[in-house]
Amino acid sequence: MSGDPEADPRWKRAVDMLAVIGPPLTIATALLVYFGWARTDAQAKAMGLDVSLFGFTVQDFVLRSIPSLFIPLVWLLIVAAVWLSVDRFLAGRLNAGRGAGIRRLAAVILFAGLACAAAMWLVVILQPARTVLFVPYIMAGGVLLAAWGLSLWRRSAEAPARSLATLSRGSEKTLIFCLVTLLLFWGTSDYAQALGRGLALSYEQRSALLPTAVVYSKDRLGISAPNVTERSSGTAEHPVYQYSGLRLLVVSGGRIFLLNEGWTLRSGKVVVLRDDPGMRVEYGNPESK
Known part of the structure; x- marks a missing residue:
């Protein structure tokens, strides 16, 4: 029947769109609330208070999370734009028949990324009680650098095997995505807390304002x-x-x-x-x- 909303294609498209947008939007809102809470909690503790005393709402935490995310997101977009430009440049050289040079460069990038991630992880292990700012970001960059180097090396191979590699490549990308996401979450949380402590400290200089x-x-x-x-x-x-x-x-x-x-x-x-x-x-x- 035409009156049945489930039979209306427009209604079905709207439901499908909500199903696609809904979960990411929920996750994004939850992350904004958490980062806002982390910033406010660190600021309150530095001032000798508990964050629950302020009685902030979810909207307050979301608004307070914006300064914690603005700078990391800007740098993330800048790095992504530079990476896309370099990757397209190397892809052009690869198409021009310079696979041997790209393969050597890919090996250097791969080992450099692994060394960077391992060094940062060693810093975390040696100083477990100390928060070293930006270490999770550098570790995530090392993982992505190593993954990019591996991708370049595979693309530069003369006859890449594609028989049974589809499932393993998909699993590999999923694991890398999860690892990098956790590292970025960790780094942003540390940055939000450092920002909160810095705001508490700044009141000493600008309390007169x-x-x-x-x-x-x-x-x-x-x-x-x-x-x-x-x-x-x-x-x-x-x-x-x-x-x-x-x-x-x-x-x-x-x-x-x-x-x-x-x-x-x-x-x-x-x-x-x-x-x-x-x-x-x-x-x-x-x-x-």
Whole structure:
């Protein structure tokens, strides 16, 4: 029947498209959330906090993951573009009958890639408790370099065997893809955490650039952070307590996160207040102090 949606070819094409796009989109979203969480978790731990205190949503983690992925993705695209250009150039020379030279070059690339990956893996084994930035990326590059060298050597062979190699080549590509994907995931996770720790450290230099915050509360808050002053005003029946010397960090999850003036990783404190109706916070331009 024409009214049956399953019989409509347009409906079938839409379902097929969703089946193709859905799983990669789900995986990409999960990766964005994880990288955003890794960056925020490292930043929170460096500041002496737990990431759960911020109450960030999935959307917050996705937005915070963008700085962690932008630079790695740009470099990945640049390297891919250079590799395609070089591979096409070598393919042209191969078609011109220079297979012997390409075969020697392929052997050099193959062993160089294996040596690079093995050296980076040795670094990881010798320093298991230390995060060496970009080592997973270099290891992934070594694996891809070795795979490319092997591919060039096969293409430069005069009579490549194609009888029973189809299944093994497919399995080989699948294993290489999985290995490189895991290494890129590992490297991006390390980069996101390093970025989070760097952001926490940067607050020591740019805490004065954060918005100023003055807290007014009808109840005494007892904030004991360095450089925070308390003044009492109002009447005896209706006192008002004013706290100055604070800087706004972030407002999230129904909480206000404040830093004291001159905040440092070693001696600074993060003041966490509930966004309560009995409390008022005035924010100002940092240059207006």
